Amino acid sequence: MKAKRRVVTSSGRPAGAKRMPTARSVRSVIIPEAPRQRVESASASIATRTAVADAPAADIDLRVDLGRGLVLPNPILVASGTFGYGIEYGDVIDVDRLGAICCKGTTLKPRIGNPTPRVTETPGGMLNSIGLQNPGVDAVIEKYAATWATWKVPVLVNVAGESVGDYVEVTRRLEGVPGIAGIELNISCPNVGRGGLQFAIDADAAGEVTAAVRRVTDLPLLVKLSPNVADIRPIARAIADAGADALTAINTLSGIAVAPARDRPLLGNIYGGLSGPAVKPVALRIVYEAAQAVRIPIVAIGGVTELADVLDFLAVGAVAVQVGTAIFADPTLPVRLVGELSEECRRRGLASYRDLIGSALPKRPATPSAKGVEYRP
């Protein structure tokens, strides 16, 4: 399993090895199931370039293949809920330099969201409980898809729902709409059909919703893991087995804050999701565990605020990262990280950032557990 994973992510070469990006080596990086058409054009454009040892940073190969033909120009994405629909930060950054945009969580019907206050800062992070406020999938398509179609940057629509049927119907409506490059499933939502148990904390429910969505779409499908579980591995496996093309890890950690007068919890919804640098160690642990459990690519998210964070997540097996909370403080960060990652590769003499992936994973896969569920701290 380990060997196959490395073929996917780093051409089977040891991390740090120099490699010229020839058509042949690039081809081997592409996941075999990816549609031929996109693969051909992507590798052809690379083959025409000649890389030299001291190539300028612009020639470093930052492309990342998330499967099903979704090839991102670079591995720095912006996270759902922190970047709106991609238009809000247009005045201060060039969105076309991002790897991808995950839009605000989208549901079948419009939602007005939770009572306020909805956000508060916590040490090294923030809590939010927006409550999936959004105008509904039809309005999202009508308002934004045409704009997205004119952008170079792929836009992934983050999909949320209260039942398997919700997810399926939203996905159906997104299928075939120009400007929508893929779907990211937010499964950290209560499943009304099962007494409000979150899809994301139960391997069967997570697998069921993934499979149902997979059946109705050919769009690249990412599924976002919740950290609020005892063991991520069976859940990650269930999602991968159900046909997801990639995983996103992690969603926010559940938490609360107390109002200044100490007479009630601070957030209008009481519970919020913790994000920011405070959650990075948890995100690293979950990516590390999931990377050893599944063979599909993992997009890491959780507290990325500088290049070192990106490198850490790549080291534990992520193929790309999402920047979220840090955008609020520094909207230019994601675009800057693209340049810094490229520069880091050049400095280390790497032709592709993919050589950085998985360097901190165990050299030999951990012994699979008998039950597959017990937790190893």
Place this chain on the structure above:
Amino acid sequence: MRLAAAELVDSREILPGQWLQAYHAPDIANGSRAGQFVHVRTGDYSGMVLRRPFSINTADAATGIITIHFRVIGHGTEWFARLRHGDPIDLLGPLGRSFEVDARSRHLLLIAGGLGMAGVRMLADEAIRDGRQVTLLFGAQSAREVYPSNLLPDEVEYVVATDDGSLGHHGYVTDLVPEYEGWADQAFACGPMPMLRSLARLAEGRRGRLGVASLGRKRGAGRADPLGSPAARRKAFMQVSMEQNMGCAVGACLGCVVQSVTGTPQRVCREGPVFASDELTWDGAWG
């Protein structure tokens, strides 16, 4: 909206725990309007992950100086209070929508509660520049928290109310409003939620009290303007500057909403912070 580097040029504790700071930020000072705000980054990048929103208290395009006025209430404002002359900060702004003054309005009533002064202070400058008369009603808990009158333009009529009666009217600032509602063409308010709520109620009944409810074809009697549009605010008697915990301040995170009469949440950072008081609902859990 732009990201701008600014430098602290003056910092004064004008009242106990309340600071007035001046920053050299020509990009922001130029073209910002009363009611807009800046979102400022602290220097503690890993500990404090959010920027802090501040109303633009004053802006002088000629000198490129903007001022902000805040009370030290937590780690972020403590950090700002410790800044010294020449220290750089990172501003995002100007953000949000401004107050809208109808061209025909001669008499403007400004109503501020405590730190709400920062929300309406710049409008006094703009109105006086445009030759309008300004009365500013200010409410505080006691005399020691009353905004110094020497920091206001001389042309402003400044009326103070204190909760404990230690200066000016003994009671809430909202008690003073009926006295001025006939004089005022428009009113602009910023302050705590209970104050804004009672002002919104006062504004609702004003036309009836003044006997102009059925005249028609007057301001506000025509076709409804789209929610959040400048016209909707310009036609309103009462405009309020809202406050809410804020994340991104550009409309991306939906953290800072208030509830509108249409049932659609409005973003304080994008559709606001200034709203016509009749655009918002003032009851319910959303307060």
